[in-house]
Amino acid sequence: MHEVFFESITKQLNVFITGVGNVGERLVEQIKQQKKYLKDNLKINLRVVGLSNSRTMIFNGGGISLKNWKEDLSNGEKASLEGFFENAKSLNLRNSIFVDVTANKDVAGLYEKYLRESIAVVACNKIACSSTFSNYKELKRLSLKYNAPFLFETNVGAGLPIIDTLGNLIASGDKVTSIQAVLSGSLNFVFNNFNDTTKFYDVVKQAAAEGYTEPDPRIDLSGVDVARKILILARESGVTMDLEDIENIPFLSKAGLESNSVDDFYQTLIDDESHYQSLFASAKAKDCQLKYVAKFDNGKASVSLQEIPKGHPFYNLEGSDNIVMFYTERYSQQPMIIKGAGAGADVTASGLFADIIRLGNN
Amino acid sequence: MHEVFFESITKQLNVFITGVGNVGERLVEQIKQQKKYLKDNLKINLRVVGLSNSRTMIFNGGGISLKNWKEDLSNGEKASLEGFFENAKSLNLRNSIFVDVTANKDVAGLYEKYLRESIAVVACNKIACSSTFSNYKELKRLSLKYNAPFLFETNVGAGLPIIDTLGNLIASGDKVTSIQAVLSGSLNFVFNNFNDTTKFYDVVKQAAAEGYTEPDPRIDLSGVDVARKILILARESGVTMDLEDIENIPFLSKAGLESNSVDDFYQTLIDDESHYQSLFASAKAKDCQLKYVAKFDNGKASVSLQEIPKGHPFYNLEGSDNIVMFYTERYSQQPMIIKGAGAGADVTASGLFADIIRLGNN
Structure with missing residues (x-):
């Protein structure tokens, strides 16, 4: 008999999850729901062995029962990041x-x-991959050295298969020539709802209330969040780049850019309504839609608010949809396009789920 | 020290390739070119250990040198499918x-x-996955039983990440409600070039000459090829379905449908030009584009030529582009869309490459 692909017939994956807010909770529920499917169809035995939120944490090397996991977690020991790591280390579980x-x-x-x-x-956290290039590279090196995969599909486009696809293109020898993308669910929401009958302040407040923005909306509205995403795509395309290399052309008013607190910032949105209305009026006069666009081209990257004409693939982007257009040596005539909901707890959790499955899928 | 994810530091993958025509040749060249990249960046040692075309075959358990592989292959032993299998079996290489x-x-x-x-x-061959449901299921069962992955990403949309994405959605518990897709590079080419200044026969002949159709163009023009693809997507969505369950509304003339040979068929295209012109005229009168569309909805599937109005995502589909729209429980408002070149040797080879990497990627 031929040697088998893997030693054990069913592959056990042991998962330590930190952060069980909106997205993390959905992930735990998806794991609970899909346990049997994974065993029957992919021969993956997916067990949650550690759980933590900012207050408490629980562990069980034999697998945490997910029946009443919220209650069990609330009765857990006091959470600490180092403590979580030490527990994961000392449990010393394969995979x-x-x-x-x-x-x-x-x-x-x-x-x-x-x-x-x-x-x-x-x-899901994109801080590491958008930190200094040397830190990003070091994590890649350690991942390789210690045979420990480091996956972050949900850093860009939530559950959309963007980073995995890019990785496969590069691995097979394709070269990215250009990326054009709309990558912010929050900015989409804002500019899909802002017009001459609404007020910019109200729309941003609504986006915040519906959970589309970070608690500090300046992270979204300043373009920093989108800049991080295009940085990650540029790096995954094989380019050495840091956040400060990305040209960021702001659309916020001067006072908005210079605000010292979230409250101050919101006040500038009220004060500078005419500034925002003029952005809308300019686009409307040209029959364009306002979209916040990230570009990577010829080794250079930028983020900016753009006036998008009818017929362009970005023009009809609705809701919190994201879109990425990859122009490569092989996709040179027309780009490869991936489009769909780029925010939301369920789709982000399913992107994390896909990354976990990639670790047990073969 | 923690137990490592895998036993060996570098994972050796041993590849037996049969069919080195257009696509297969590109695959071998991509492997040759990317050998070092894979070792350095993914710790995959990708070796070709068997090669065959319809005439000859060669093997080398230590890895075939790819320097002059075409010449070496032409000097190989006489090819046979059983002989290829016996060699692969007796080499008995891990992975x-x-x-x-x-x-x-x-x-x-x-x-x-x-x-x-x-x-x-x-x-890449889609015959197995579009054969009887029981055969498809049996292959899935054997794959699971013998820990031998069975991957066929390129069966639909060449290098586009369609089947892997669908698999991840399903594994994480999402449910497909509807699929709408344009999946034929050849039919796209035909209907992008056919109009009231061209002749249907000439356009089909050109599509054949440029390698967009099967040697027997009826496989494409009858819709059978597209029916096979939507069948595979329906099955991967979890539905039990066979080819004869798919409603196929033909656009060929009666004589074209009933032709007994390729030559006879081509003659019907000349004879029935008015039939094809009337299809074009009807679409033009409504300001529509003709697109060959595959649908899966509510457990039912169909393939047919459709008149697509302006503004629809299919309207501007150019060249040999394919597009798939997945409506699921989680992508319910707007679909997840994957679009791009759905035919071509290089992109199909890179889709095969991606499947191979999936086997060594973690």
């Missing part, structure tokens, strides 16, 4: 995966330690 | 992968034997 469903800088700072213990990292 | 780059029924008939030897199968 351990640390899943970061936070947006926390300190959590991202611990990936190195996880990777050095050969614990795979799956991150 | 063996059989890659089928043919459109041959007899090759597809051997997958079962490969899988039973725990040899993974990567197929």
Whole structure:
């Protein structure tokens, strides 16, 4: 008999999840719901062995029962990032995966330690991949050295298969010539709802209330969040680049850009309504839609608000949809396009789920 | 130290490729070109250990040198499908992968034997997956039983990440409600070039000359090829379906449908020019484009020529582009869309390449 692809017949994956807010909760529920499917159809035994929110954490090397996981977690021990890592390390389980469903800088700072213990990292948090190039490269190096995959599909476009697809293009020898993309669910929401019958302040407030923006909306509206995303795509295309290399042409008013607090910022939106109305009026006069666009071209990247004419693939982008157009040596005439909901708890959780499955799928 | 994800530091993948025509040749060249990249960046040692075309075959358990592979292959032993299998089996290499780059029924008939030897199968050939449901299911069962992955991303949309994406949606518990797609590069080419200044016969002849159609163009023009593709997507969505369950509304003339040979068929295209012109005239009168559309909805599937109005995502589909729209429980408002070149040797080879990498990627 031929040697088998893998030693064990069913592959056990041991998952440590930190951050069980909106997205993390959906991920745990998806795992609970799909446990049997994965065993029957993919021979993956997916177990949650550690769970943490910012207050408490629980562990069970034999697999946490997910029946009453919220209640069990609330009765857990006091949470600490180092404590979570130490527990994951000491459980010493084969095929351990640390899943970061936070947006926390300190959590991202611990990936190195996880990777050095050969614990795979799956991150929704995009801080690590958009940090300094040297840190990004070091995490890639450690991942390779310790045979611990480091996956972050949901950093761009939530559950859309953007980073995995880009990785496959590059691995097979294709070369990216240009990327054009709309990557912000929050900015889409804002500019799909802002017009001469609404007020910019009200629309941003509504976006915040519906959970489309970060608690500090300046991270979205300043373009920093989109700049991080195009940076990650540029890096995954094989380019050495840092956040400050990305040209960021702001659309915020001067006072908005210089505001010192979230409250101050919101006040500038009220004060500078005429500034925002003029952006809308300019686009309307040209029969254009306002879209916040990220570009990577010829080794250079930029983010800016653009007036998009009818017929352009970005023109009809609705809701919180994202779109990425990859022009490559092989997709040179027309781009490869991936489009769909780029925000939302369920689709982001399913993107994390896909990354986890990639670790057990063969 | 933590147990590592995999035993060996560099994972060796041993590839047996049968069919080195247009696509297969590009695949071998891509492997040759990317060998170092894969080792350095993914720790995959990708070796071609068997090669065959319809005339000759060569093997080298230590890895075939790809320097003069065409010449070496032409000096190989006489090819036979069973002989190729026996060699793959007797080499007995860990992580063996059989890659089928043919459109041959007899090759597809051997997958079962490969899988039973725990040899993974990567197929561009869509005959197996669009054969009887029981055969498709049996291959899935054997793949699982013998830990031998069976991947066929390029069966639909060449290098576009359609089947992998669908698989990840389903694995994470999403449910497909509807699929709408344009999946034929050849029919796109035909209907993008056919109008009231061209002749249908000439356009089909040109499509054949440029390699867009099968040697027998009826396989494309009858809709059978597209029906096979939507069948595969329906099955991968979790539905039990056979080819005869798909409603196929033909656009060919009666004589074209009933022709007994390729030559006879081409003659009907000349004779029935007015029939084809009337299809074009009807669409033109409504300001529509003719597109050959595959649908899967509510458990039912169909393929037919459609008059697509302006503004529809299919309207501007150029060249040999394919597009798939997935409506699911999670992508319910707007679909997830994947679009791009759906035919061509380089993009199809890179789709095969992606499947091979999936087997060594974690």
